[in-house]
Every structure is written in C-alpha cells, then in structure tokens.
Amino acid sequence: MMFKDPVCGKRLPHGKAHVVIEHEGFNYFLCCPRCQTEFEHNLKLYARPELGEKARKLTRLPHRRYL
Numbered sequence: 001m002m003f004k005d006p007v008c009g010k011r012l013p014h015g016k017a018h019v020v021i022e023h024e025g026f027n028y029f030l031c032c033p034r035c036q037t038e039f040e041h042n043l044k045l046y047a048r049p050e051l052g053e054k055a056r057k058l059t060r061l062p063h064r065r066y067l
C-alpha cells in the first residue's frame with residue numbers, strides 16, 4: 001500500500017512514513033520531520049479528507065500522532 005504525502009506529494013509505501021497523523025478521522029502520512037512540521041503548522045491547508053485516508057483502527061502503522 002502506498003501513500004501520498006500531502007505536503008511534498010511524494011509517494012511511498014506505508015511502512016516508510018516518518019509519522020502518521022490522525023486528524024478528525026483521517027490518517028495523513030508524512031515522509032519526514034520537515035513535512036510533519038509544515039503539516040502541523042498549516043492544518044487548514046493540508047488536513048483535508050481528499051489528501052488523507054480514512055483512519056482504520058486495526059492497521060499497523062508507523063509512529064502515530066493525534067491532532
């Protein structure tokens with residue numbers, strides 16, 4: 001399974017994500033600390049359902065944060 005980083009647009013396998021941020025029922029996969037910072041500071045721009053994936057409780061994911 002691949003994800004698309006909403007900040008830089010890079011496509012990577014789920015297991016390669018630097019962090020997964022769950023926000024309002026959606027998972028957002030970020031590739032690196034820089035994209036994470038950018039995402040967290042511009043939630044309105046990036047935390048849109050069409051840029052993430054519906055959060056699934058049973059999936060094993062990399063380090064996850066909740067915002």
Ligand SMILES: [Zn+2]
Nearest residue numbers: 005008031035
């Ligand atoms: Zn990125």
